[in-house]
Amino acid sequence: MKQLTTGQKAMLIAATVPMVAAGAFGAWGTYTNVVEEFGRAATAAGVVAAGEGVALILALVMVGLTLLGQSAPLPVRAGLWAAPVAAAITGIAVADTTTEAIVYAVTPMAMTASAEGLGLLARRVVIYVTGVDAEAQRRNAATVQRLAVAQARAANHPDRAARAWATRRSWRLFGRVGVGDQALGADLVDVQRDRLRQGADAALVGMLSLGTTDAPAAAAATPSTPAPAPYRSATDVLRESLGEMDPTDAIRVAHDARPDMPPAELASLLVSYGIVVDAVQVALVLHKPAPEHTVERADAATHPQVSELPPVNLQEAVWEAASTLGPEAKAKQIAAHLREQRRLVVDEPYIRAALSRQKKAAVGETKLRPMEGGYA
Known part of the structure; x- marks a missing residue:
């Protein structure tokens, strides 16, 4: 961002003061003319406020907006x-002679x-x-x-006359694009300067080159110089790099650079770099979890595989918890073990009943077991 020097500030102040003075004298002149015609100061002040006053207010609004960019x-x-024209018409209306009408206007x-x-x-x-x-x-x-509307009408309008008129209008509008844009003008001047440099180089090569008989020898003696690369701005280089990327990766890169941007502004930024996406696509990519990849290293130790526990009721x-804790385990201890190991919540009366059924089943198996050995 440039800064104004002291001399520039002084010249701006010196140019502003006469402008303000000229406007003030014009308002004072209108006030005097109306007082001369009506003889009432209040009426004259109202006319000045409705004409020069409105113009002054709009000028201040314009200056404020301009300073805000x-x-x-x-x-x-x-x-x-419109406001001074209205004041001029008022002056013409109140004038008595043609000379006064011209002066008042x-x-x-x-x-x-x-x-x-x-x-x-x-x-x-x-x-x-x-x-x-x-x-x-x-x-612009x-x-x-x-221009976009005219081109769309020239390409798709069903009426031939409308398409022809839209085509002519597109060419007229094309001549207005960039008018008054100093940044665009500077870029175009750089491009034209580069083209002139290349043209001058080609012209000098043609003028100073040797004849056809000596051309092979000269080519062998003189190393060929590569043609100068065309001018490319940083934006062009970045646009080319982003254009080669996957749109998903480009969206993530832009989001990492500007995490405070909403999806709509991020999509507009990407479009300026040649990645044509909309806000919905950007939101879908940013809210989708990043892909995960599993990497197996050959030098990593192999961990033993543990089989899952068999399903039980x-x-x-x-019964399994009682066997693990031993015959002296209480119902309260078994319930705690099931809660920690199996994530099961079992009350103590049920545990006592299950242990009782286990003991009865063990006694029944003992009675049903066949006799071993013979008679004495």
């Missing part, structure tokens, strides 16, 4: 001329010129300091929008 809307720009123009001059000066200061011309961007955006789980 924003373009002035159409009502503000139109009002800067010209007097309010001083405020208009002063307001327009202040607005233009403030705009140029903002452009010099920030390098951004909001008015040029507004005009409107022209590009009209609740009663068998109680």
Whole structure:
């Protein structure tokens, strides 16, 4: 961002003071003319407020918007001329002679010129300091929008006459794109400078080259020099790099660089670099979990595989816990063991009943076991 020097500030102040003075004298002249005709100061003050006063207010609004880096809307720009014109018509209406009508009509123009001059000066200061011309961007955006509509109509309108008219309008609008854009003008000058350099190099090569008989010898003696690479800005290089990436990876890279951007602004940023995506696609990519990959290393130790426990019912789980804890385990201990190991919540009466059934089953198996050995 550039800074104004002391000399530049002094010159701006020196140019602003006469503008303000001219506007003030114009308002004072209108006030005097109306007082002369009506003889009432209040009426004259009202006329000045409705003419020069409105122009002054709109001029201040325009200067404020320009200092904020924003373009002035159409009502503000139109009002800067409509208000003094109304004051001029009022002066013509109250004049008695043709000479007075001319004088009364010209007097309010001083405020208009002063307001327009202040607005233009403030705009140029903002452009010099920030390098951004909001008015040029507004005009170019409107022209590009009209150009897009005209091209779509020229390509798809069912009426042949409408298509022909849209085609001619597209060419007319194309000539207005970039008018007043200093940044675009500087880039185009750089491109043309590079083209002129290449053309001059080719012309000098043609003029200073040897004849056809000595051309092979000269080519063998002189190493060939590569042609200068065409000029490419940093944005062009980045656009080419991002264009070779997968759109998903490009969205993640842009999100890592600007994590505070919502999906809509992130999609607009990617479109400016040649990645055509919308806000919905960006949101889907950012809310989808990143893919996970398993990497097996040959030098990593092999861990033993543990088989899962066989499925058991609740009663068998109680018997297994009792067998693990030993015959002296209490029902409370078995319940705690099941809760920690099996994630089972079993009350103590059920555990006692299951243990009782286990003992009865063991006694029954003993009685049913066949006799071993013979008679004595």
